[in-house]
Amino acid sequence: MARVIERIAVLGAGNMGAALIGGILKAGVARPEQVVATTHSAERAAEVSAKYGVRAAAGGNRAAAEGAGIVILAVKPGKIAGVIEEIREVLDGRQIVISVAAAMPIKVVERELGRRMPVFRAMPNIPVVVEEGATAVAANDAASDEDKELVARIVRAVGVVVQVEEEAMDAVTALSGSGPAYIYMVIEALIAGGLKMGLSHEVATRLAEQTVLGAAKLVRETGAHPAILRDQVITPGGVTISAIHELERHGLRAMLISALETATNHSRSRTRAMLDQSKN
Ligand SMILES: NC(=O)c1ccc[n+]([C@@H]2O[C@H](COP(=O)([O-])OP(=O)(O)OC[C@H]3O[C@@H](n4cnc5c(N)ncnc54)[C@H](OP(=O)(O)O)[C@@H]3O)[C@@H](O)[C@H]2O)c1
Structure with a gap:
């Protein structure tokens, strides 16, 4: 019924x-x-x-x-x-x-x-x-x-x-539960980079927040793999690839993958402790 x-x-x-x-x-x-x-x-x-x-x-x-x-x-x-x-x-x-x-x-x-x-x-x-x-x-x-x-x-x-x-x-907690905190750090860093290069705080903030929002929307609306979308922004010998080289050198992707692994493991041990505690 x-x-x-x-x-x-x-x-x-x-x-x-x-x-x-x-x-x-x-x-x-x-x-x-x-x-x-x-x-x-x-x-x-x-x-x-x-x-x-x-x-x-x-x-x-x-x-x-x-x-x-x-x-x-x-x-x-x-x-x-x-x-x-x-x-x-x-x-x-x-x-x-x-x-x-x-x-x-x-x-x-x-x-x-x-x-x-x-x-x-x-x-x-x-x-x-x-x-x-x-x-x-x-x-x-x-x-x-x-x-x-x-x-x-x-x-x-x-x-x-x-x-x-x-x-x-536990993996969900690491990815989307905690995820906004990682993305805030990315936005914060983009703003700082803009400031360092002479943009005003207002302009840098507006551009950084909309870039994250717009990029996410494009992933959703096209259904394309982000690597395909990234390649569409790159021109040979251009500005974007010079920045991507820096991001790869500092291990941006590996860093995020490790962060999720660590956060998932942390969440798993909390889950285990919670289950053990509730048995007693
Ligand atoms: N925030 C997040 O990003 C997030 C993400 C995933 C899950 N959660 C989960 O969502 C839950 C709430 O988190 P939150 O961020 O919304 O916290 P929150 O804003 O502090 O909300 C908790 C609410 O519970 C009320 N409360 C406290 N004791 C109570 C009682 N005995 N009876 C009835 N109400 C009582 C509080 O009232 P007062 O306002 O009057 O103190 C407060 O409004 C948590 O279990 C958290 O793990 C949060």
């Missing part, structure tokens, strides 16, 4: 939680009066309520989750267990639980819930706040195809969504 979602609870309406509320409303998954949000402080609750027209309160996770068809856990990872403890009794196994907590395996959330129910682990990144997020989603085997489509619809409203097996989440 098709799910009828009468209420969605977003527990922890901070950066991620609020962006997801925006996605839920935009995708038409629920109307503002069907969304209940919680926060730690009354100030944040008032902000969220004013911005999205949803009910929001400081605390009250249990009341928010009661009767909700979808429960989104968007507090910091260290608070997930406490929040689940608060809401456990009002869950009956029919709700969909979506956790966005970084590094928190589905198994840990399942153990805390203490019952079989559809559990999703979403790994978004910070550009969800401007609806350009990259989110990977994994589900447990209690989730139906219909549940998966519903969750994808929510997340798609704040950017691009890919479905993955949970084992891929």
Whole structure:
């Protein structure tokens, strides 16, 4: 039977939680009066309520989750267990639980819930706040195809969504979760290079940000391998190839590959520690 979602609870309406509320409303998954949000402080609750027209309160996770068809856990990872403890009794196994907590395996959330129910682990990144997020989603085997489509619809409203097996989440964290930080460094360095060569701060910033945005858009819209697009910018003996020679000399590509390998391994060891800790 098709799910009828009468209420969605977003527990922890901070950066991620609020962006997801925006996605839920935009995708038409629920109307503002069907969304209940919680926060730690009354100030944040008032902000969220004013911005999205949803009910929001400081605390009250249990009341928010009661009767909700979808429960989104968007507090910091260290608070997930406490929040689940608060809401456990009002869950009956029919709700969909979506956790966005970084590094928190589905198994840990399942153990805390203490019952079989559809559990999703979403790994978004910070550009969800401007609806350009990259989110990977994994589900447990209690989730139906219909549940998966519903969750994808929510997340798609704040950017691009890919479905993955949970084992891929450490690599996802290294690539798209942390990725904005690497790209900010690239933009920062392009600005610095422009400044060194005499451009004004304003001009260098505008050109650097749009170059990154435009290059990414071209990769998406042409579907061409980036190496093909790069070659199209090069003219023999020209300016671009002289810069590329420098980038190759300093190992830009090898550096990024190593960074992702290190970050993935770091995330894997955190995942293992989290699983071990939850067994005890
Ligand atoms: N930011 C990212 O790039 C990113 C990427 C992937 C995943 N995530 C995950 O998203 C989750 C949220 O991160 P965030 O960046 O959105 O953090 P955040 O802005 O600090 O949001 C956390 C929210 O939880 C609220 N809160 C704290 N204790 C609570 C409680 N007991 N009950 C209800 N609400 C409570 C806080 O309220 P107050 O505002 O009143 O303190 C805050 O609004 C984390 O688990 C993180 O791992 C974040």
